[in-house]
Amino acid sequence: MAKKLYIKTYGCQMNVYDTNRMTDVLVPLGYETVDGPEGADMVILNTCHIREKASEKVFSELGQLRRIKERRESKGEKMLIGVAGCVAQAEGEEILRRAKQVDLVFGPQTYHRLPEMVTQALGNTTGRGISDTDFPVESKFDFLPEESLPQGSSAFLSVQEGCDKFCTFCVVPYTRGAEFSRPVKSIIEEAKRLVLNGTKEITLLGQNVNGFHGEAPDGKSWKLGRLLRALAEVDGLERLRYITSHPNDMDDELIKTHQELSTLMPYLHLPIQSGSDRVLEMMNRKHTADHYRKIIDKLRDACPEIALSSDFIVGFPGESDRDFAETIRLITDINYAQAYSFKYSPRPGTPAAGIDAQVPEDIKSQRLAMLQELLNAQQISFNQSMVGKNLSVLIERKGREEGQLGGRSPYMQSVFVQAPERLMGHIVEVKIESAQPNSLNGSVVTGDFDTLDRHTVNEKQTAMEARI
Numbered sequence: 001m002a003k004k005l006y007i008k009t010y011g012c013q014m015n016v017y018d019t020n021r022m023t024d025v026l027v028p029l030g031y032e033t034v035d036g037p038e039g040a041d042m043v044i045l046n047t048c049h050i051r052e053k054a055s056e057k058v059f060s061e062l063g064q065l066r067r068i069k070e071r072r073e074s075k076g077e078k079m080l081i082g083v084a085g086c087v088a089q090a091e092g093e094e095i096l097r098r099a100k101q102v103d104l105v106f107g108p109q110t111y112h113r114l115p116e117m118v119t120q121a122l123g124n125t126t127g128r129g130i131s132d133t134d135f136p137v138e139s140k141f142d143f144l145p146e147e148s149l150p151q152g153s154s155a156f157l158s159v160q161e162g163c164d165k166f167c168t169f170c171v172v173p174y175t176r177g178a179e180f181s182r183p184v185k186s187i188i189e190e191a192k193r194l195v196l197n198g199t200k201e202i203t204l205l206g207q208n209v210n211g212f213h214g215e216a217p218d219g220k221s222w223k224l225g226r227l228l229r230a231l232a233e234v235d236g237l238e239r240l241r242y243i244t245s246h247p248n249d250m251d252d253e254l255i256k257t258h259q260e261l262s263t264l265m266p267y268l269h270l271p272i273q274s275g276s277d278r279v280l281e282m283m284n285r286k287h288t289a290d291h292y293r294k295i296i297d298k299l300r301d302a303c304p305e306i307a308l309s310s311d312f313i314v315g316f317p318g319e320s321d322r323d324f325a326e327t328i329r330l331i332t333d334i335n336y337a338q339a340y341s342f343k344y345s346p347r348p349g350t351p352a353a354g355i356d357a358q359v360p361e362d363i364k365s366q367r368l369a370m371l372q373e374l375l376n377a378q379q380i381s382f383n384q385s386m387v388g389k390n391l392s393v394l395i396e397r398k399g400r401e402e403g404q405l406g407g408r409s410p411y412m413q414s415v416f417v418q419a420p421e422r423l424m425g426h427i428v429e430v431k432i433e434s435a436q437p438n439s440l441n442g443s444v445v446t447g448d449f450d451t452l453d454r455h456t457v458n459e460k461q462t463a464m465e466a467r468i
């Protein structure tokens with residue numbers, strides 16, 4: 001009988017990707033995935049360390065799992081509990097010390113070793129869980145099996161991991177390790193397999209994805225622009241995206257790729273964190289606000305329709321009213337389609353956590369509210385500017401209402417339509433009729449089957465059948 005596996009994923013897309021790949025490693029061991037921890041033979045928490053109080057949340061979840069595990073054990077059944085991801089990497093020893101119910105702890109770079117770890121954990125009688133949080137010399141990508149399940153019409157593909165930038169607020173360089181780019185050949189092979197299994201859109205992932213510099217079949221090192229061009233040649237791959245980028249790696253070739261490659265969606269998440277040069281310097285971002293503005297100008301020259309997104313931190317230690325005003329000015333000038341914003345919170349072990357001039361909580365809250373009001377207004381007006389336009393939408397999920405399907409516009413907006421389920425997985429043309437702060441509504445434009453899908457004859461046939 002198949003053993004049941006439940007993986008709970010926290011945090012970024014990179015963790016979603018890692019969860020899928022952990023599943024790929026465990027399926028050959030006889031596991032199949034289930035939707036909850038009750039009755040599971042193995043539960044893995046794939047954790048994220050970015051958000052505040054991340055480890056407390058993990059410990060509270062582990063408390064609930066302990067109760068489930070005790071119930072199973074009282075019936076003579078076994079249940080393994082694993083903690084993976086960035087909290088495991090940063091606080092693995094502490095987890096094993098405090099949470100005796102945990103059988104295995106492993107980091108983002110060692111989950112290819114899960115078969116050995118699971119065998120070891122099943123035979124472990126020491127009363128203490130096992131841990132593997134190395135940064136191994138081997139790359140996990142050389143050991144991971146091929147994907148065991150189709151990843152859906154929109155899939156993630158990890159091309160780069162880790163970060164050497166050491167922004168002073170950030171834990172990533174400590175939890176994900178040094179920058180590493182996968183070889184081009186294995187990326188293209190993975191993309192082809194995804195497309196064969198029905199994927200139409202691939203989002204390339206990396207903590208510093210535009211710092212990609214992978215070894216290519218021509219013996220050279222390719223940067224992200226070159227990789228995107230090669231991926232655009234994969235037959236049946238309709239849409240490409242990448243996330244997350246650093247301004248300093250936004251080179252001219254990549255900007256030109258936005259101009260020339262229609263497969264590359266006109267959307268870019270390019271975090272700046274603050275509009276003040278003084279704060280940017282304290283954050284060790286290694287660029288000025290002006291440099292960022294120049295990159296945005298170049299991007300908009302190359303691709304006028306590009307929608308921009310960013311991350312902002314308010315209340316970084318030492319941030320003055322004047323610094324904050326510069327962030328507001330930058331947001332006003334750039335005009336974002338959407339963005340994420342956070343109050344600074346100290347992460348143990350990072351340089352900024354030790355700075356004396358921490359900003360009081362109430363000031364952080366005031367600044368965040370002001371910044372979000374501005375960003376929300378920009379997002380609403382961006383969404384409203386879509387009303388009356390036709391957008392291509394990749395339909396990928398059911399909506400909340402009866403008969404409703406949802407997908408993403410080229411600009412990453414959620415778009416909902418009333419449409420037959422057979423359109424699932426297709427790219428359709430949608431006339432936008434109304435805009436909400438976080439989504440758009442519209443109707444599928446009938447008629448031209450070319451708008452349903454662009455590629456192979458087979459797909460065109462399906463597209464024709466799918467016409468309303």
Ligand code: 5AD
Nearest residue numbers: 169170271311312342343344345347
């Ligand atoms: N405090 C607040 N926000 C943070 N981020 C990363 N570290 C911190 C921190 N210590 C935010 C940054 C980053 C995003 C993923 O999370 O804006 O870009």
Ligand code: SF4
Nearest residue numbers: 163165166167170172
């Ligand atoms: Fe963290 Fe991004 Fe800075 Fe790297 S570039 S340290 S991942 S914020």
